[in-house]
Amino acid sequence: MDQGLAKKLFEEGAFLILVDMPKGTEFGMDWNSWITGPKFKGVKMIPPGLHFIFYSSNGKHGGHSSPRSGFFHFFKQREIFISHWDVNNEEIQFSHKSVDEMNSLRENLKNLDKNLAPYPYDTLEKWVSLTDWINNDVMVKLQPENGKIQSVPELISESNVSPSGREMSEESVKVPRSSAVDEDGLPILKPKPGTEIKFSMIPKQWYPPNATPHEISKHSVDSSYILGQIIKNSSQPEDLLGELQFAFVCFVLGQVLDAFEQWKSLVNVLCSCDDLLKEHQKLYESLLTVFYHQLNEIPKDFFVDVVSSNNFLVSTLTILFSNLQTEGIDASLQKRGKQFQKYLTKKFKWNFKSEPDDWAPVVVEI
Template sequence: MADSSSMDMDQDVARRLFEEGATLVLMGVPQGTELGIDCKSWQVGPRFRGVKMIPPGLHFLHYSSVNSPSCGTEIGPKTGLFLNLKPRQILLANWDNKEEDLNFTASQNEEEVNRIRANLQDLDPFLGPYPYEVMRKWVSLTDHLSEEVATKLQPLSGRICAFSDVIPELQLTHTKDREEQNLPRNDTACQSMREGLDKLPRMKPREGTELRFSVIPEKMYPPGATPAEITQYSLDLTYAMETLLETHHKLRPLDLLGELQFAFVCFIIGNVYEGFEHWKGLLALLCRAEEAIRRHKELYLGLIAVLYHQLGEVPPDFFVDIVSQDNFLTSTLQDFFQFASGPGVDGSLRKRAEKFKAHLTKKFRWDFDADMEDCAPVVVELPEGIAMD
């Protein structure tokens, strides 16, 4: 880690961070480990002992272990965790070679922390400064994400892993057990890939390792809805969105934006695909809730600001590879812009939505005014008497 970031801030800010900033002391991290905080990462050098001058508040520490150089360097899957750091706090962790993870139990040893604090000046040359140049970007990506929301959504294990730790749903160690579950025997040859996949046990995340996202309602309509009502609730997802708010964010509806930001950070920085899937699900719910857009002005003004910063930070090929898949983002935002321009929508929200639409059209050349039905499959009427098998 180099000290270049300290040159990017003025002397007053540097002095304030030196006096008030938190310090992460990370002992024993193997050379070559890819380690980062918030939106920046580095490869750890031989002198690395941690990060200093960290602005107080919520941060995302992330790292990927490396194997022995004698085996050829390979970077492992990323692990991350949210930390809420207080002014002048010293957080101490030791690298666990067996687990290939950071162990923070040393931070609970007050005597050890005080010893580090007393010798901080000697440790200073081995501490890299917080990359202040990414601070503005980090704040813009997490301004609705509180420590409380991050703690609630983070796995009980405290670790967010790019690859889930999974175990079989059922322990089927014997052929008899497999037969009882109507699964094929392991000792028979597979005739197809499908048959081979069917032989694999169903997996589930190990308890305590799963992300605890809000549950998006499976049914978008209330119990007892008529077919006509089901159609209406499926076109306007307000009922489903209000149900999610009532269940998970009743006291602070804007925490839903914090959850959207948490999911985005998990994907963009933590490489957790589940974060992207949840981000998509929340976005579809928010953008397709016509009545809610009229009811929740502050929530939707906030949503536009959140999306503005998120879409400004993704790599260019991200849209081609993932977001543009099935035209998800453009069709979802097209619905939002249509509803935001409808009757009964607050004037300031309507104007903000129009500006955001113009910004996206200019930046990404997306056409939100195209008729999406032009892309729908053509229904071919067959002459009477001709059937298709």
């Protein structure tokens, strides 16, 4: 990198300071990961905007990596974000410093320079293309109350959770033991309150309450009703794209299985929309771009079910491409849909011409 540019980025970029992170820790930011050395103390020249920091310790597991953890943060220009390594819990803890301490640290940045890894700008464009719809409001809305994204959820007994969703103290737990086990006698566990990602609720039933048999049949193949309900609970329709990207990052980089399930559910709802699609054509123009960047980052056979040999994405995207060609859809969006379908067929050898099994008519008896 040109020295003049490097100096400017050092002066204008943000800093992530990590105190006492042990040697041999897997540490990553955005689409990059490293194994830390003995002198590592953080990252410099971070471009302003959203970033995802993740890590996995090798400390207490005999050389085996611990489950991955991470967090999102919107870095401001010239911000210094300080954190330290918690030896007991083997995780990053956020540090709060006084104004005087921060000023002293800023004056000492050049002395820390040799211990700070430069942000890898060669992957910035990819990172931005995969997260450009995650604004600060979307991040705050979705991230857990404790701010941590954990690949392995912290679980507690259902009997230790109050009706308000808060964890109860041992003294206040008076629920009989039988209420905390399932029919097989196994304890019923739930994520510890404050640790779960606050994804949008997507009901399995897509039809409204008290729906007639005809309405049930209609909404079983057209997700317009349930998509409309999700959009009503969002600040703007595009927040769905932010959640789709948030879930994708949490799964791919955070290794959160529940995030993958949420991603699949969102994809299914968005691709199965017919009537409401005409009202949100700009949303679908952007959705095709989001899909393009996400699908370029996964293996070709990732979504193939080993047992059924059924590709989830082929069936859902077949429905989307069909809906994009219906009457009332703008010609430019129809063209984009055809171009994207052609691109996927060429890249992945996916066949979008055969009718999916779940397109069989849904018959509701009266």
